[in-house]
Amino acid sequence: MKKLFLFDAMALIYRAHFAFAKTPRISSKGLNTSAVFGFTNTILEVIQKEKPDYLGVAFDTSAPTFRHIEYTPYKAQREKQPEDITIAIPYVKKLVEALDIPILILDGYEADDIIGTIAKKAVRANPEIEVYMMTPDKDYGQLVEERIKMYKPAFMGKGVEVLGPKEVCAKWNIQNVDQVIDMLGLMGDAVDNIPGVPGVGEKTAQKLIEEYGSMENLFKNTDKLKGKLRENLENFQEQGMLSRHLATILCEVPIEYEEERLIKTEPNRELLEPLLDELEFRTLRRRILGEEPEPVAAKAKASPKVAANQMDMFGSPVAAPADFMMSDEAEEAVSHFNNLANTAHQYHLVQGEAAIKSLIGFLARQTSFCFDTxxxxxxxVEAELVGMSFAYRKGEAFYVPFPADQAEAQAQVDLFKELFANEAIQKVAQNIKYDMSVLANYGVEIKGATYDTMLAHYLIEPEKRHNMDALSMAYLSYEPLSIETLIGKKGAKQGNMRDVALEDIKEYAAEDADVTLQLKPFLDEQLAKNPKAIELLNEVELPLARVLSKIECEGVNLDVAFLQEMSKTLETDSREVQQKIFEVAGQEFNVASPKQLGEILFEKLKLDPKAKKTKTGQYQTGEEILSKLEAEHEIARLILDFRELQKLKSTYVDALPQLISPKTGRIHTSFMQAVTATGRLSSKDPNLQNIPIRTPRGREIRKAFIPRDENFQILSADYSQIELRIMAAFAQDEAMLNAFNQGIDVHKATAAKVFKVGLDEVTSELRRRAKAVNFGIIYGQSAFGLAGSLGISRTEAKEIIDQYFVEFPGVKAFMDTTITNARELGYVETVLGRRRYLRDILSANMNERSFAERNAINAPIQGSAADMIKVAMIRIQAFIERENLKSRMILTVHDELVFDAHVSEIDYLRTHIDEIMCQALDLGVKIETGIGVGMNWLEAH
Structure with missing residues (x-):
């Protein structure tokens, strides 16, 4: 049988676009190429795996079809097509043409009508053809027959599905495929706005069609039914039949079936080369145009003789045997990404002291090597080494397993100490901070130059994913072995790396080092386009990784007894507030249940006649809703109090002691460098950024963070209004610079100017308003937002903002210039050149464009603040080590640094920390810090 593949272009384009929604592929010119890339990979994968004889791609047009004419609401409720898809469609068509695949298109008909017509004509015209309709659209089930099948693309880990009549009937639970349209007629289709019969879902439709065979027969026998179902079927019979008509794929489209035209041919190189270059599809270019070697089979497992002499292979790679045949499993594993099964590699197991020393000797002769733990x-801090892998040339890597006995493991780690201390060798890794921390458990310090592929990519594409698998697929078109294949999915039942067979862990671990090594040149090529990014990587992010590793290893002492008492207090307070809620509500109910709470607030107490509901039919009872109801009824404030008490208890007070390391007796948060697009650090386990500070109860939690012993105190150093000072420096606004440089309260100074009063006449309320404007400007707040935050009219808020810009013209000029430059460049930069790309800055969608403009203003300010504290941390850590101090840096949260300060060093530390922080970056505006000392974090802050 010969194969004809017909592709539903729009269905596949949408699928590809949304598959990359969280991590879109953006070209250097700001073009979102996700849909084109995904669509192209789909076509190539079919060509590679299925080897079709004939190909065709069907497109919709913007012209109305008979469905639109006969039923005006057809597809009318669909959201506007995403702008990126609209831009992608012409590129997809050009690419299909360049691949020399016929485009099947006709005004007045949808792609499924065209595919249905061509499919039916093909099997009637040629008994040797089998047709595969490639689409995720379930409606195509009505078309299948013996030689016409659906070919559903892989999705969410589920492989490709090929559906014939038997499979379609099983999926729909029907007797024959003709009943698919009966099902669709009864159920309707929300996506296409086909109404169906009210109250009839999939299960009901299945039962009705199973019993009556067809819609016609069903409507003849409605008298045998009861209740609302009978009523709906009788009242909406005409609507149901119309729905079936709309859902029926037309197979009589006036389009010719030209078999010769559909024959698969070679791509049109002259059209394809410039198009792939424009789209920046380098890997696809090599793959399609044959400029990359054909994938070869995986190497055969080493024989006992080879394994015994594995050290002989360190110097030169051994080619795979010429007669090696790819296994069935390997062939099945082939996809549009290469992998272990179809890529030649030399991964060696290194065991025994002699073999390890020999490997170390080879590594010591390199200028750079990659490693992974x-x-x-x-x-x-809890991790024990199971093994380490090393790579120093493409396609070859070495895995060294470590014994479970920690004394023996330590002796083996000691063999590597000199290698990692060699400052002449660059050490490359993915997320090197983690590896530094693990090796620190064994007394190993990594010295000399380092390189982190995760951090490099973070500076190149800050808003994308930076894990090794994602980078490998994006840059190498290679899909690494998943950790879940070895130890299972995340969760309580996930296994341990010690339980994995040695051969399997060798392949997995060595591959990690090999892939990371191969990523480096691609990332270096991207970094070279922005010299400031190279400097940021080498002078800020990589040195900071060392500092953060040391901070994490230090950990923080926790006052568990205090938290236990606080937990009891919160429990008592929660019960009391809950009882008050019951009294006010006039009944007991589950306060934590949004459904029950909504009924109490909006049905029993009738607090808001226009109360909104969620898609599931429940009332919205979020914080914003309750805050608006506070003035109307005391129950709203009580519920907010109850929620705060519950969250503090469960999320912090009870959770923090559970995070104490049994090994050190302290908690060790993990700082993440490559998460926020602005450059800010974030943390987890615990998330220190979210520890409450705005409410009295929330602030109490900081009392639990205490010095390590009686010889230490907590010292907190916090930048004062750093983002406003940075904005003043960027804007070079004379009035704002004067306020900071002369030590005047900037919010009072702002209030005096905006509200036309003397400094001594500024009230606390006027200062509050000025503060809201100052910080609102940084985040691009509108008059609507300011009105909401201050509780004033939108008109008054607009007047305040307008007056602000009159009094601070430099700020307005800075904002306008920043947005103009962002439109021209497509990005904004911090003081040190950290870029934030703004692909929606020219969007026709006002909301998307406005959001990008707000980021254009905020990102350089917030990012420069992040750069500044990072530089300060690097210099402070160097100062502590240089002076051989007993004090330690133990936390960083936003613009604050926290130290375990030895009592004998407090004054010395205070002076130098202030000096280093204030001089971290030369901004041309006075920088101030607030430094406090106490027996706990709250007292110091």
Whole structure:
């Protein structure tokens, strides 16, 4: 049988676009190429795996079809087509033409009508043809027959599905495929706005069609039914039949079936080369145009003789045997990404002291090598080494397993100490901070130049994913072996790396080092386009990784007894507030249940006659809703109090002691460098950024963070209004610079100017308003937003903002210039050149464009603040080590640094920390810090 593949272009384009929604592929010119890339990969994968004889791609047009004419609401409720898809469609058509695949298109008909017509004509005209309709659209089930099948693309880990009549009937639970349209007629289709019969879902439709065979027969026998179902079927019979008509794929489109035209041919190189270059599809270019070697089979497992002499292979790679045949499993594993099964590689197991020393000798002769650790835990301080892998040339890597006995493991780690201390060798890794922390458990310090592929990519594409698998697929078109194939999915039942067979862990671990090594040149090529990014990587992010590793290893002492008492207090307070809620409501109910709470607020107490509901039919009872109801009824404030008490208790007070390391007796948060697009650090386990500070109860939690012993105190150093000072420096606004440089309260100074009063006449209320404007400007707040935050009219808020810009013209000029430059460049930069790309800055969608403009203003300010504290941390850590101090840096949260300060060093530390922080960056505006000392974090802050 010969194969004809017909592709539903729009269905596949949408699928590809949304598959990359969280991590879109953006070209250097700001073009979102996700849909084109995904669509192209789909076509190529079919060509590679299925080897079709004939191909065709069907497109919709914007012209109305008979469905639109006969039923005006057809597809009318669909959201406007995403702008990126509209831009992508012409590129997809050009690419299909360049691949020399016929485009099947006709005004007045949808792609499924065209595919249905061509499919039916093909099997009637040629008994040797089998047709595959490639689409995720379930409606195509009505078309299948013996030689016409649906070919559903893989999705969410589920492989490709090929559906014939038997499979379609099983999916729909029907007797024959003709009944698909009966099902659709009864159920309707929300996506296409086909109404169906009210109250009839899939299960009901299945039962009705199973019993009556067809819609016609069903409507003849409605008298045998009862209740609302009978009523709906009788009242909406005409609507149901119309729905079936709309859902029926037309197979009589006036389009010719030209078999010769559909024959698969070679791509049109002259059209394809410039198009792939424009789209920046380098890997696809090599793959399609044959400029990349054909994938070869995976190497055969080493024989006992080869394994015994594995050290002989360190110097030169051994080619795979010429007669090696790819296994069935390997062939099945082939996809549009290469992988272990179809890529030649030399991964060696290195065991025994002699073999390890020999490997170290080879590594010591390199100028750079890549390494990776395999451990028992993602928490570095608790992690024990299971193994280490090394690579220094493409396609070859070495795995060294470590014994479970920690004394023996330590002796083996000691063999590597000199190698990692060699400052002449660059050490390359993915998320090197984790590896530094794990090796620190064994007394190993990594010295000399380092390179982190995760951090490099973070500076290149800050808003994308930076994990090794994602980078490998994006840059190498290679899909690494998943950790879940070795130890299972995340969760309580996930296994441990110690339980994995040695051969399997060797392949997995060595591949990690090999892939990371191969990523480096691609990332270096991207970094070279922005010299400031190279400097940021080498002078800020990589040195900071060392500092953060040391901070994490230090950990923080926790006052568990205090938290236990606080937990009891919160429990008592929660019960009291809950009882008051019951009294006010006039009944007991589950306060934590949004459904029950909504009924109390809006049905029993009738607090808001226009109360909104969620899609599930429940009333909205979020914080914003309750805050608006506070003035109307005391129950709203009580519920907010109850929620705060519950969250503090469960999220912090009860949770923090559970995070104490049994090994050190302290908590060790993990700082993440490559998460926020602005450059800010974030943390997890615990998330220190979210520890409450705005409410009295929330602030109490900081009392639990205490010095390590009686010889230390907590010292807190916090930048004062750093983002406003940076904005003043960027804007070079004379009035704002004067306020900071002369030590005047900037919010009072702002209030005096905006509200036309003397400094001594500024009230606390006027200062509050000025503060809201100052910080609102940084985040691009509108008059609507300011009105909401201050509780004033929108008109008054607009007047305040307008007056602000009159009094601070430099700020307005800075904002306008920044947005103009962002439109021209497509990005904005911090003081140190950290870029934030703004692909929606020219969007026709006002909301998307406005959001990008707000980011254009905020990102350089917030990012420069992040750069500044990072530089300060690097210099402070160097100062502590240079002076051989007993004090330690233990936390960083936003613009604050926290130290375990030895009592004998407090004054010395205070002076130098202030000096280093204030001089971290030369901004041309006075920088101030607030430094406090106490027996706990709250007292110091």
């Amino acid at each position: 395999e451990t028992t835990s993602l928490t570095a």
